[in-house]
Amino acid sequence: MKGQPDIAAAVRAWVEKAEHDLRNAEYVLTLKENCPTDTVCFHCQQCAEKYLKALLVSRGVAFPRTHDIVLLLNLAKRECGLVLAVENVQPLNRYSVESRYPGDWELIDMQEAAEAVRMARNAREAVRALLPRGALNQEEQ
Numbered sequence: 001m002k003g004q005p006d007i008a009a010a011v012r013a014w015v016e017k018a019e020h021d022l023r024n025a026e027y028v029l030t031l032k033e034n035c036p037t038d039t040v041c042f043h044c045q046q047c048a049e050k051y052l053k054a055l056l057v058s059r060g061v062a063f064p065r066t067h068d069i070v071l072l073l074n075l076a077k078r079e080c081g082l083v084l085a086v087e088n089v090q091p092l093n094r095y096s097v098e099s100r101y102p103g104d105w106e107l108i109d110m111q112e113a114a115e116a117v118r119m120a121r122n123a124r125e126a127v128r129a130l131l132p133r134g135a136l137n138q139e140e141q
Contacts (some may be wrong), residue, residue, distance in 0.1 A: 007057065011135035014054035021047040022124060025117050029110075037113035042099035044113075044120035045069065045092040051127040052076050058131055067096035076127075084126040092119055 025043035028036060045067070052072040056063045061079045063072060069089050076082040095116065098105045128136065 007060070008132070008134050011054050011058045011131065014050050014057060015131070015135060018047045018050035018054065018124065021050065022117075022120055025113075025120060029113055029117055032110070035110060035113065037108040037110060038095075038099040040113040041092070041095040041108055041116045044116035045095040045099070047120040048089050048092050048123035049096070051124050052082075054135065055080050055082060055127045055130055058135055067093075069093050069096075080130060082126060082130060084123060089119055089123050092116060092123075 021043040025040045025047065028040050028043070048069055049067060049072065052069065053063065055076050056072070056079070059080045061075065063075055066072065069092055070086055073082070073084060073086060073089055077084070099108070
């Protein structure tokens with residue numbers, strides 16, 4: 001039992017960081033004019049990634065050091081019983097690189113950024129349904 005509190009604390013830490021990413025994305029999206037949609041999408045990708053990692057940590061499932069949401073999702077589906085369609089998160093994958101660095105990327109419009117927020121929220125809800133109650137802060141339960 002000695003390891004349990006450490007696992008719960010680690011899961012809570014992943015959840016907290018994921019929540020910060022989602023709050024950032026939601027807030028920045030409200031800027032409307034001159035909204036940096038690239039950072040909105042980056043934070044959405046990070047939210048989904050961190051929630052998937054929180055679930056894997058909660059179940060003691062080792063995962064590679066990666067930003068690949070599809071890889072993490074498939075692992076969580078197989079090892080944790082997560083029910084979330086790949087098409088509901090796969091579009092977020094590109095934002096782990098494209099939104100952070102200059103390059104010859106397609107511009108991200110407000111509609112795409114809003115869709116990224118929706119996807120992050122969906123991933124959040126699917127994962128939170130499987131997390132132990134102790135992994136969520138009291139105000140989040």
